[in-house]
Amino acid sequence: MYIEIFGARGTHPVCRQDYIKFGGNTTAILINSGEDSLIIDAGTGIINLSRSKKVLKNVLLLLTHYHFDHIIGLPYASFIYSDSINTLVMGPSILDVGVEDVVDILSLPIFSPFNITDRGANLSFNTIQDGDVVERGNFKIQALHSPAHPRGGVLLYRIEAEGKTVVVATDTEGYVGSDRRLIDFASEADVLIHDAQYTHEEYLRHQGYGHSTPEMAAEVASKAGAKMLLLFHHDPKHTDAIIEGKEKRAREIFPNTMAAHEGMVLEL
Numbered sequence: 001m002y003i004e005i006f007g008a009r010g011t012h013p014v015c016r017q018d019y020i021k022f023g024g025n026t027t028a029i030l031i032n033s034g035e036d037s038l039i040i041d042a043g044t045g046i047i048n049l050s051r052s053k054k055v056l057k058n059v060l061l062l063l064t065h066y067h068f069d070h071i072i073g074l075p076y077a078s079f080i081y082s083d084s085i086n087t088l089v090m091g092p093s094i095l096d097v098g099v100e101d102v103v104d105i106l107s108l109p110i111f112s113p114f115n116i117t118d119r120g121a122n123l124s125f126n127t128i129q130d131g132d133v134v135e136r137g138n139f140k141i142q143a144l145h146s147p148a149h150p151r152g153g154v155l156l157y158r159i160e161a162e163g164k165t166v167v168v169a170t171d172t173e174g175y176v177g178s179d180r181r182l183i184d185f186a187s188e189a190d191v192l193i194h195d196a197q198y199t200h201e202e203y204l205r206h207q208g209y210g211h212s213t214p215e216m217a218a219e220v221a222s223k224a225g226a227k228m229l230l231l232f233h234h235d236p237k238h239t240d241a242i243i244e245g246k247e248k249r250a251r252e253i254f255p256n257t258m259a260a261h262e263g264m265v266l267e268l
């Protein structure tokens with residue numbers, strides 16, 4: 001299983017000299033296995049992902065929810081228009097808006113010249129919701145709805161292939177004593193990719209915004225018996241130095257922690 005992070009930033013993209021190490025593109029993760037690619041989210045990171053030529057023949061694009069930072073790159077992801085690549089886009093229905101509605105809205109000419117549905121001949125859509133289990137190619141995917149993100153929640157994904165497990169839990173807020181449903185869901189994961197947008201001090205001002213701290217992420221990783229933790233969805237105000245500080249803090253609770261950065265590759 002090949003994993004590469006193409007965007008680890010949350011809320012909106014940023015570009016500054018003191019953001020070079022972790023990068024400024026919003027969420028996009030590529031997982032390859034055999035001839036299959038699985039991509040989580042279509043933030044601006046999906047543009048470089050698309051250009052990397054690492055996208056394989058069969059693509060499953062899983063959207064966690066439809067906030068701008070998770071979909072804004074979709075019209076510019078060239079593989080969705082390819083004749084030789086089959087792409088299935090799956091996402092939840094949130095506040096009665098499904099994945100196909102979102103793509104239709106993004107295709108309105110007022111937003112960009114690209115009409116995704118018209119040009120994407122090998123593009124199909126499906127809704128995925130809490131409790132669903134999807135098998136496609138080498139991948140088995142389970143979905144868990146977390147209500148801990150305004151206003152309609154978010155889907156968390158457990159992805160299995162080649163005997164390895166990756167859990168993606170972005171845009172979710174921790175609870176006192178940790179999110180027990182998530183701890184079960186992430187049980188024994190090889191890699192847990194968890195929201196860690198705020199420092200503890202910032203969280204006190206942003207409670208209810210639907211994001212976690214490094215401490216919350218580390219607690220979930222530890223209680224779930226995960227092997228490795230990647231801190232994810234970095235705040236756009238956080239410089240490389242601040243993110244390194246969050247990484248250090250999480251390691252005090254869960255030593256095998258890394259802050260996700262653009263270009264990070266894991267081979268499991």
Ligand SMILES: [Zn+2]
Binds near residue numbers: 010070233
């Ligand atoms: Zn987000």
Ligand SMILES: [Zn+2]
Binds near residue numbers: 065067171
């Ligand atoms: Zn969000």
